[in-house]
Amino acid sequence: xxxxxxxxxxxxxxxxxxxxxxxxxxxxxxxxxxxxxxxxxxxxxxxxxxxxxxxxxxxxxxxxxxxxxxxxxxxxxxxxxxxxxxxxxxxxxxxxxxxxxxxxxxxxxxxxxxxxxxxxxxxxxxxxxxxxxxxxxxxxxxxxxxxxxxxxxxxxxxxxxxxxxxxxxxxxxxxxxxxxxxxxxxxxxxxxxxxxxxxxxxxxxxxxxxxxxxxxxxxxxxxxxxxxxxxxxxxxxxxxxxxxxxxxxxxxxxxxxxxxxxxxxxxxxxxxxxxxxxxxxxxxxxxxxxxxxxxxxxxxxxxxxxxxxxxxxxxxxxxxxxxxxxxxxxxxxxxxxxxxxxxxxxxxxxxxxxxxxxxxxxxxxxxxxxxxxxxxxxxxxxxxxxxxxxxxxxxxxxxxxxxxxxxxxxxxxxxxxxxxxxxxxxxxxxxxxxxxxxxxxxxxxxxxxxxxxxxxxxxxxxxxxxxxxxxxxxxxxxxxxxxxxxxxxxxxxxxxxxxxxxxxxxxxxxxxxxxxxxxxxxxxxxxxxxxxxxxxxxxxxxxxxxxxxxxxxxxxxxxxxxx
Amino acid sequence: xxxxxxxxxxxxxxxxxxxxxxxxxxxxxxxxxxxxxxxxxxxxxxxxxxxxxxxxxxxxxxxxxxxxxxxxxxxxxxxxxxxxxxxxxxxxxxxxxxxxxxx
Ligand code: HEM
Ligand code: SF4
Numbered sequence: 001x002x003x004x005x006x007x008x009x010x011x012x013x014x015x016x017x018x019x020x021x022x023x024x025x026x027x028x029x030x031x032x033x034x035x036x037x038x039x040x041x042x043x044x045x046x047x048x049x050x051x052x053x054x055x056x057x058x059x060x061x062x063x064x065x066x067x068x069x070x071x072x073x074x075x076x077x078x079x080x081x082x083x084x085x086x087x088x089x090x091x092x093x094x095x096x097x098x099x100x101x102x103x104x105x106x107x108x109x110x111x112x113x114x115x116x117x118x119x120x121x122x123x124x125x126x127x128x129x130x131x132x133x134x135x136x137x138x139x140x141x142x143x144x145x146x147x148x149x150x151x152x153x154x155x156x157x158x159x160x161x162x163x164x165x166x167x168x169x170x171x172x173x174x175x176x177x178x179x180x181x182x183x184x185x186x187x188x189x190x191x192x193x194x195x196x197x198x199x200x201x202x203x204x205x206x207x208x209x210x211x212x213x214x215x216x217x218x219x220x221x222x223x224x225x226x227x228x229x230x231x232x233x234x235x236x237x238x239x240x241x242x243x244x245x246x247x248x249x250x251x252x253x254x255x256x257x258x259x260x261x262x263x264x265x266x267x268x269x270x271x272x273x274x275x276x277x278x279x280x281x282x283x284x285x286x287x288x289x290x291x292x293x294x295x296x297x298x299x300x301x302x303x304x305x306x307x308x309x310x311x312x313x314x315x316x317x318x319x320x321x322x323x324x325x326x327x328x329x330x331x332x333x334x335x336x337x338x339x340x341x342x343x344x345x346x347x348x349x350x351x352x353x354x355x356x357x358x359x360x361x362x363x364x365x366x367x368x369x370x371x372x373x374x375x376x377x378x379x380x381x382x383x384x385x386x387x388x389x390x391x392x393x394x395x396x397x398x399x400x401x402x403x404x405x406x407x408x409x410x411x412x413x414x415x416x417x418x419x420x421x422x423x424x425x426x427x428x429x430x431x432x433x434x435x436x437x438x439x440x441x442x443x444x445x446x447x448x449x450x451x452x453x454x455x456x457x458x459x460x461x462x463x464x465x466x467x468x469x470x471x472x473x474x475x476x477x478x479x480x481x482x483x484x485x486x487x488x489x490x491x492x493x494x495x496x497x498x499x500x501x502x503x504x505x506x507x508x509x510x511x512x513x514x515x516x517x518x519x520x521x522x523x524x525x526x527x528x529x530x531x532x533x534x535x536x537x538x539x540x541x542x543x544x545x546x547x548x549x550x551x552x553x554x555x556x557x558x559x560x561x562x563x
Numbered sequence: 564x565x566x567x568x569x570x571x572x573x574x575x576x577x578x579x580x581x582x583x584x585x586x587x588x589x590x591x592x593x594x595x596x597x598x599x600x601x602x603x604x605x606x607x608x609x610x611x612x613x614x615x616x617x618x619x620x621x622x623x624x625x626x627x628x629x630x631x632x633x634x635x636x637x638x639x640x641x642x643x644x645x646x647x648x649x650x651x652x653x654x655x656x657x658x659x660x661x662x663x664x665x666x
Binding site: 037038039040043044058059060061062063091106107108109110358429430431433435437438440441444490492 | 583655657
């Protein structure tokens with residue numbers, strides 16, 4: 001087997017023999033389960049929960065396989081394997097999702113054990129991507145690189161991976177359980193819309209600790225995570241989370257799937273009672289068994305040691321010269337490149353949202369190219385962001401121009417990170433069996449309408465997010481402009497919300513008015529943008545701020561006045 | 564076969580081994596193209612569906628077996644809902660994929 005060789009690569013956790021043996025055993029079990037299903041020894045009713053535990057869903061056209069990318073970080077070798085699988089077993093592309101993972105849309109059940117076997121060769125799998133377990137923990141896509149980072153979230157996300165994967169108590173929770181960690185001063189992981197959202201921080205003594213938000217979530221009943229405890233010391237991190245999961249496991253509702261998430265439990269018990277239950281459980285649990293010793297944390301942290309950065313000047317003359325001669329590149333740098341904490345380095349976001357494109361889709365050729373570029377420019381490591389883009393976290397500023405030219409030649413050089421073209425869209429009715437309406441065509445029409453990079457920059461920070469049904473996989477609730485697909489007597493309609501916010505000032509958007517058709521929706525978005533531009537006090541007043549100041553009225557008037 | 568629009572049904576499933584969309588055709592054989600699907604009067608659809616389910620599940624052939632509405636447009640039967648139109652053709656955003664690509 002060609003396991004990933006440890007070496008001078010950045011931030012990739014290397015599986016040990018225990019991890020490998022476990023993943024290997026699960027693949028073998030599943031192979032036999034598939035054989036028994038195909039032979040009729042298992043009914044669909046018996047088999048379905050088993051296949052879901054291995055990340056395999058049935059969608060409209062075929063099976064869909066969801067590959068785990070723990071905390072969104074992977075190696076170039078792993079991405080190349082994903083591309084190889086996409087070519088061999090799928091249709092030459094993959095879809096990167098808001099859960100920082102990858103989905104294939106055209107998988108055959110009979111091929112799945114072989115696919116899982118190939119994934120295991122590069123320490124990958126589809127565990128904890130489905131079912132009522134603790135799902136793969138998500139984090140900031142700039143982790144370990146961002147200039148504003150306080151604590152490295154990967155360390156704790158990896159601890160959680162090891163702690164939850166084989167935890168018998170957490171395999172049959174009342175419902176799925178999603179945890180997100182952010183360790184920077186700006187929240188890029190949408191922590192307050194997760195079942196548990198963790199802010200990793202440092203106290204005055206420089207020790208790491210966590211703020212716990214519990215009960216956030218989207219879907220049918222959106223809730224913003226509530227502050228359960230301001231400070232949990234690092235050594236109590238696992239104990240406190242275990243206490244929360246135990247309270248949830250005991251009181252969470254198993255009788256009604258719509259009321260089974262922890263957000264409903266927190267809501268129904270009330271925050272104070274919930275907190276009291278957790279604190280009592282925490283007191284019982286606290287002790288040597290659950291204490292996370294500093295040595296353990298240090299051991300895990302070693303895996304995430306910074307890559308061997310060179311000592312470079314703060315600013316790169318090569319970069320400045322390239323910007324001066326190539327305005328398109330200068331625009332990409334201004335929009336898609338973020339500050340790195342090491343002098344002379346930068347964080348580059350590769351947009352998977354070309355104007356008119358399918359958000360999050362990448363062809364296998366593009367994946368191969370990104371893997372090559374990650375190797376050449378970012379220590380062989382890359383990240384998937386929850387906005388469905390790819391991030392090369394450690395690029396020398398000197399090399400940005402070279403990187404961008406290669407990206408641009410492959411249709412990956414779009415400059416729209418965080419702008420109106422950077423749309424999140426779920427698969428919707430083009431693929432998803434639960435959908436009420438299509439999401440992708442609307443995303444394509446909107447990004448094409450706003451293709452002009454100068455217009456996008458003028459509009460500034462403005463997120464559009466689209467879901468094809470109330471499950472809200474496209475995060476529409478927390479978008480500055482959210483779009484929800486609904487079915488009205490067999491016709492697709494779209495409900496527009498405004499004022500959502502995915503950052504720490506989390507807000508759920510409000511419905512602007514009656515749902516509109518697809519064509520009307522694109523015009524309505526343009527009208528909203530025009531009203532914003534006409535009303536803002538200046539370029540530094542963001543859309544959400546203008547909306548707060550002027551309210552819904554001018555927007556409603558403009559969109560609904562005609563009828 | 565009744566000709567009144569909206570009162571027709573067809574039966575679909577996903578093939579177990581590969582997930583491919585199939586339709587119940589003539590003589591209770593499963594076919595891959597919607598054009599070859601058998602059409603049932605609404606009154607007969609329940610019995611046909613029950614038989615198709617029993618057969619598909621009994622022989623480990625198909626899963627998620629269900630009936631859906633069909634209407635005729637310019638004399639050609641088409642699924643009423645977008646969901647089954649997309650199942651019959653493929654993703655509307657990737658005309659190179661799915662059954663529409665083979666045509
Ligand atoms: C295509 C097959 C999919 C199915 C069957 C599916 C199913 C669901 C369901 C049933 C929920 C609601 C859960 C609840 O509230 O209890 C949900 C929520 C969610 N899903 Fe999906 N989903 C699919 C695809 C995706 C994709 C492609 C993404 C990423 C782009 C995604 C990410 C999420 C997120 C972020 C939520 C909402 C957050 C929350 O859990 O509250 N899902 N999904
Ligand atoms: S939001 Fe609905 S339509 Fe979109 S992927 Fe999730 S379940 Fe499917």
